[in-house]
Amino acid sequence: MSGQAVDQSTQRRRGVGLVAHDPQRSSGGYTLIAPQTAGGRVYLIDMAGQVVHQWQLPVRPGRHAVILPNGNLGYNGSHPDSPDRYAAWSMWHGGDFYEVDPAGAIVWRYQDPAHHHDAQWLPNGHLLYAACEPVSPEFARRVAGGSGSPEEPMQADVVREVDRSGRLVWEWRAQEHLEPEQFPIHPGFGRNHWPLVNGLGVARDGTVLMSLRVSSGLIGVEPASGRVRWHLPPPLLSHQHAPVPLDNGRILVFDNGNFRPGSHVSYSRVLEIDPLSQAIGWTYSDPMPTAFYSPYMGNAQRLPNGNTHITESASGRLFEVTPQGEVVWEYILPWFAPYPDEAARRTGPGLLNTVFQTWRYSAGQLPWLAPRGNGSTDIHI
Numbered sequence: 001m002s003g004q005a006v007d008q009s010t011q012r013r014r015g016v017g018l019v020a021h022d023p024q025r026s027s028g029g030y031t032l033i034a035p036q037t038a039g040g041r042v043y044l045i046d047m048a049g050q051v052v053h054q055w056q057l058p059v060r061p062g063r064h065a066v067i068l069p070n071g072n073l074g075y076n077g078s079h080p081d082s083p084d085r086y087a088a089w090s091m092w093h094g095g096d097f098y099e100v101d102p103a104g105a106i107v108w109r110y111q112d113p114a115h116h117h118d119a120q121w122l123p124n125g126h127l128l129y130a131a132c133e134p135v136s137p138e139f140a141r142r143v144a145g146g147s148g149s150p151e152e153p154m155q156a157d158v159v160r161e162v163d164r165s166g167r168l169v170w171e172w173r174a175q176e177h178l179e180p181e182q183f184p185i186h187p188g189f190g191r192n193h194w195p196l197v198n199g200l201g202v203a204r205d206g207t208v209l210m211s212l213r214v215s216s217g218l219i220g221v222e223p224a225s226g227r228v229r230w231h232l233p234p235p236l237l238s239h240q241h242a243p244v245p246l247d248n249g250r251i252l253v254f255d256n257g258n259f260r261p262g263s264h265v266s267y268s269r270v271l272e273i274d275p276l277s278q279a280i281g282w283t284y285s286d287p288m289p290t291a292f293y294s295p296y297m298g299n300a301q302r303l304p305n306g307n308t309h310i311t312e313s314a315s316g317r318l319f320e321v322t323p324q325g326e327v328v329w330e331y332i333l334p335w336f337a338p339y340p341d342e343a344a345r346r347t348g349p350g351l352l353n354t355v356f357q358t359w360r361y362s363a364g365q366l367p368w369l370a371p372r373g374n375g376s377t378d379i380h381i
Helices: 137-142 342-347
Strands: 017-021 030-033 041-045 051-056 061-067 073-078 095-100 106-111 115-121 127-134 145-147 155-162 168-173 185-190 197-202 208-212 218-221 228-232 241-245 251-255 269-273 280-284 299-302 308-312 317-321 327-332 359-361
Touching: 030 061, 061 115, 061 359, 073 115, 095 115, 127 197, 155 197, 155 208, 197 241, 208 241, 241 299, 251 299, 251 308
Parallel strands: 115 197, 145 185
Antiparallel strands: 017 327, 030 041, 030 359, 041 051, 061 073, 073 095, 095 106, 115 127, 127 155, 155 168, 197 208, 208 218, 218 228, 241 251, 251 269, 269 280, 299 308, 308 317, 317 327
């Protein structure tokens, strides 16, 4: 007697969609999701986990999507012609940026095949993003640590800001402003990209926040001079992502926990840190620490009611916690697929429901979204 075939996707077998919702304590709103392997589809879901709007973009995401102040979608797409720089480049490069209206019409596009990971759509309409450039063998040899040969080619980060015409208005080069000896690569990472800026933010005083993946830690850069104003080093952080400046002057950061010193298990946490005193003002980790862990990607967002929306990227798990750390909403992405290109599949194999970052928005930030009686909509494109 043969039974029904067992789904070989472990994450999907555990269940997808809405897991939990406490509407009395949740901040409410709509969550924007750009799955890494959904072929360029971007979804807006309500608190019940129902898709209320979606877009189809011309390319798969390089990383993520956001809702802009004018209600349009800002999309960080994977450039189809970005040349491979090293093995994992195909999986995490972007470089094809779109602004599209709610109906999907393209109103702005910008391309830089050297872009990777994060990008920030600034209030003045400019785009701030991380790119990279090759360094000389002499410079590469000054960078300590990492796995592999000191002679292999190395890329270093370049952070760029462009205006709406695509004109470069600001540029910061890691090899000009960081002493390589002070930012060694952890032995668990390769030597092909240093220090790998995987997250950006801009504080109220203009300080540019940069998350350094392979060396671990955050830096705050003064735009005028390019100098590092402050540095949050390891072991305070462990190969983190997504520095978000808060109104209280602190920084919210997704601390992934790869190779966490002093711990025999890997776990992630979300921290709220004072960048000057290095004091931790708030933290979230699961009561069973290993139940919350994303070795790559991830972000956190402080919501209007003081709750925090968290993206556990590797497992496609989104959840909202109170200041006391109680979960009041949880959702598992139901969209599974492999990466479409072989190069990306080599470093990110399997059926994936991963997502780089997700963001929660209020109805007021989506003026084009006509509500139904139950708070949802019938709008699709």
